[in-house]
Amino acid sequence: MAQIEREFLERQEPTERVFQAPPFIPRAKNADLGLEKLEGERYYSPAFMQAEWDRIWTKTWQLAARVDEFTEPGAFYVHELGKESFLFVMGDDGQIRGFYNVCQHRGNRLCQSELGIMDTFTCPFHGWKWNTDGTINHVADPQFFRQFDDGIPTEELGLKPVKVDFWGGWVWFNMDHDACPLKDYLGEAGLHLETYEFEKWHLVNFQTFEWNGNWKHAWDAFNESYHFAELHPDMIEFGEGHDIPIELLGIHSRMINFNRTVSEVVEDQETITPLRKHMMLSDRAGWRRNETTGYTGAAKDVHLEEIRRRRSIEDETYLPFKNMNDEQLVHQYHYSFFPSATFTQTPEGGAVFRYRPHATDPNICYYDFFIMAHLPPDAPRKERPRNRIHRHAENSDYSTAFGETFDPILANVLSQDGSNMKTMQDGIKSDSFTGMYLCDQEIRLRHFHKMIDDFISGAITTHNLPSGDAFLVRD
Numbered sequence: 001m002a003q004i005e006r007e008f009l010e011r012q013e014p015t016e017r018v019f020q021a022p023p024f025i026p027r028a029k030n031a032d033l034g035l036e037k038l039e040g041e042r043y044y045s046p047a048f049m050q051a052e053w054d055r056i057w058t059k060t061w062q063l064a065a066r067v068d069e070f071t072e073p074g075a076f077y078v079h080e081l082g083k084e085s086f087l088f089v090m091g092d093d094g095q096i097r098g099f100y101n102v103c104q105h106r107g108n109r110l111c112q113s114e115l116g117i118m119d120t121f122t123c124p125f126h127g128w129k130w131n132t133d134g135t136i137n138h139v140a141d142p143q144f145f146r147q148f149d150d151g152i153p154t155e156e157l158g159l160k161p162v163k164v165d166f167w168g169g170w171v172w173f174n175m176d177h178d179a180c181p182l183k184d185y186l187g188e189a190g191l192h193l194e195t196y197e198f199e200k201w202h203l204v205n206f207q208t209f210e211w212n213g214n215w216k217h218a219w220d221a222f223n224e225s226y227h228f229a230e231l232h233p234d235m236i237e238f239g240e241g242h243d244i245p246i247e248l249l250g251i252h253s254r255m256i257n258f259n260r261t262v263s264e265v266v267e268d269q270e271t272i273t274p275l276r277k278h279m280m281l282s283d284r285a286g287w288r289r290n291e292t293t294g295y296t297g298a299a300k301d302v303h304l305e306e307i308r309r310r311r312s313i314e315d316e317t318y319l320p321f322k323n324m325n326d327e328q329l330v331h332q333y334h335y336s337f338f339p340s341a342t343f344t345q346t347p348e349g350g351a352v353f354r355y356r357p358h359a360t361d362p363n364i365c366y367y368d369f370f371i372m373a374h375l376p377p378d379a380p381r382k383e384r385p386r387n388r389i390h391r392h393a394e395n396s397d398y399s400t401a402f403g404e405t406f407d408p409i410l411a412n413v414l415s416q417d418g419s420n421m422k423t424m425q426d427g428i429k430s431d432s433f434t435g436m437y438l439c440d441q442e443i444r445l446r447h448f449h450k451m452i453d454d455f456i457s458g459a460i461t462t463h464n465l466p467s468g469d470a471f472l473v474r475d
């Protein structure tokens with residue numbers, strides 16, 4: 001058990017309130033998922049990639065865009081996933097719909113911009129047009145088509161829809177029209193996060209990283225903290241990721257990273273160094289700098305002071321402290337929804353990660369990084385941020401990728417994570433590699449890959465989801 005956990009357990013004040021998100025401390029126990037090694041082929045086999053497409057990507061719920069990006073009828077947003085492109089658009093009736101972004105004449109990509117506002121969508125090849133509700137608006141020279149002698153088959157020529165649903169201020173979609181409703185899919189894990197009031201959050205920045213590694217390497221890298229001490233030596237100076245509580249929640253999972261403290265593996269627990277001052281005594285993501293001055297205690301205990309401070313202003317602040325357990329007030333609640341969406345945040349802001357496969361190559365993935373902020377209700381609206389794609393490069397430095405919206409120290413952490421994508425992809429292909437050893441701090445990976453296998457085999461479908469506590473023993 002991490003030192004901070006013991007201390008937090010001792011000092012936590014008892015409360016009569018019942019919170020939507022149960023705290024991680026005291027720890028629940030995860031089911032024993034065995035000790036088997038994880039084979040490397042799943043990261044580079046084209047057959048495995050195809051099986052993932054057929055049984056996972058086309059059957060599970062995926063994140064598309066923020067609801068508030070659809071500001072008026074005609075506002076649209078294009079999203080790519082694997083070989084597909086999708087067009088999400090608000091109709092004149094105010095409804096947001098999703099379609100395959102494919103011209104029904106000869107199959108051209110219909111909308112070729114990322115976002116904007118349009119009355120109709122015109123294919124640049126021969127000029128066929130569609131309305132914002134997906135119905136056909138115009139066929140160029142229909143008299144040339146003997147197929148249309150008896151009239152244009154409007155039903156058949158409509159854009160092909162995908163299932164759309166909403167949660168957390170996000171538009172989600174599913175290519176499977178028979179999939180279970182999104183709320184059932186997100187299950188208990190979704191309920192936990194409702195206290196953050198994500199629908200009020202703003203998207204502040206959105207960047208995409210193309211990496212020369214399989215999408216699951218990216219998922220794996222961002223769902224365990226076992227690598228912090230070696231790969232992110234800075235991070236353990238101002239947070240704890242060593243031996244942290246983890247919970248498996250049906251097909252999803254969560255962990256907690258402790259903020260504003262010092263890892264138990266670091267010798268100096270006391271000194272407020274310049275790095276610690278910067279990362280622990282100020283709100284570190286640039287959207288709300290607010291120095292907590294006058295703190296004179298030990299570096300490892302800053303989080304306790306901050307919890308007390310936040311609890312004391314819970315009646316005045318617009319932030320939903322009142323509905324949150326003490327852990328949530330300061331620490332990082334990190335949730336991953338199978339297969340491709342991670343939400344990691346404190347009450348005032350956080351990040352959403354999205355992992356996407358390449359269209360054809362299992363050796364390439366896209367890692368989307370969204371920065372989110374819960375701004376005061378009267379804060380001016382941000383412009384819809386443009387997505388920027390950072391192509392794979394050796395020794396990539398992302399310190400300036402996010403401008404003012406993300407701390408350069410954390411951007412450097414992201415560069416460190418990205419640096420393993422190609423080397424992992426290369427290494428696991430070696431004839432000498434006989435599989436991964438996964439420890440209990442990597443149990444989310446073991447569980448995630450088991451979910452992948454179970455979806456591929458058909459043991460799990462969206463109509464046969466394991467319950468939220470199927471892999472969990474809570475006292």
Ligand code: FES
Binds near residue numbers: 107125126
């Ligand atoms: S391919 Fe789109 S109008 Fe011809």
Ligand SMILES: [Fe+2]
Binds near residue numbers: 221231232413417
């Ligand atoms: Fe990392």
